[in-house]
Amino acid sequence: MSKIDFLSNKKTKITKKQLLKLDYPELISEKYNCDFLIKINGKPFFDCSNFAIMEFLKSVIIWADRKDDLLFSSIETDDNPLISFIKEDDGLYSICSPWQLFECREQFSFEQLLSVVKSANIELD
Numbered sequence: 502m503s504k505i506d507f508l509s510n511k512k513t514k515i516t517k518k519q520l521l522k523l524d525y526p527e528l529i530s531e532k533y534n535c536d537f538l539i540k541i542n543g544k545p546f547f548d549c550s551n552f553a554i555m556e557f558l559k560s561v562i563i564w565a566d567r568k569d570d571l572l573f574s575s576i577e578t579d580d581n582p583l584i585s586f587i588k589e590d591d592g593l594y595s596i597c598s599p600w601q602l603f604e605c606r607e608q609f610s611f612e613q614l615l616s617v618v619k620s621a622n623i624e625l626d
Contacts, residue, residue: 503607503609504540504541505540505541505596505609505613505614506538506539506541507537507538507539508539508540509536509552509554510536511533511534511535511554513533515558520559521563523555527555528553529556529575534552535552536550536551536552537549537557541596541605541607544603546596546605547584547598547600547602548602557584564586568611569588570586571594580599580600583599584596585597585598586609589608593608593609594610595608595609
């Protein structure tokens, strides 16, 4: 199975309840921004400095309840959706972004995508 990693340079601890209560402009607050990297099979796929991690995580938490396509749009850019998880016919997800460094042909399970959140130095209690 393909490997995906989310990496950030800042450790953040927040509960799901606290995260869901965050609203703009706090979601994009500098105190939460970080360097954010998505690696696929060890190769950088998406690399962004000053990434609004809370804005992304709130979208992931909402998506986790629905399990359909995640189309993350950020108010920080016009290149939206910035990160997409597209549910394929086989139930696995593909990933794409207008900022992607290469075209990814790998697919990932729902559980795999959710589990990589913890590898990004984010603790959701």
